[in-house]
Amino acid sequence: MFKKEPSELLKAFNEAVDAYTTTLCSKWGIDPHYTSWAGDDRSGVFCIEDGVNLNLGEVILCVELNLDYRSVCEWQEYNIKAHHFNFNYIKLEAWFMGAPRVPESTFKRLEKMEKAVYDLADEEKNRVARETKEYEKNKAEKK
8 A cells, every 4th residue: 555644734734633632622621542533534523432422623613612511412412312313413503503402301202102112012022922932832732
């Protein structure tokens, strides 16, 4: 594989990105050793060991707007729930500008309904398992 030295432009990009991530870690009290870029690609996803993942634009936004760690975590957790129930993703900047969102009470109701569906499915699996066992027993007795 052909490997060459990075261009001056790429070096400047990497330095700028590193400055943003170092600043973010410092503001949030995170040891940079517990962070990485997915696939070592500074234009991709910045991963913090505790599960927070940000793209480069979000890292820059967090630094430039001085966003606090807890609020960013709340935004990310909201989007995980929203995705799970097929609601639209809210971009970080829109979140902090007050974009409309699904209330927590709706997520709680949906989670309760989802649990009821899974419980019903478990009951049905158990019923089928019992009937299968009974069927196999009767089949063996007939032989």
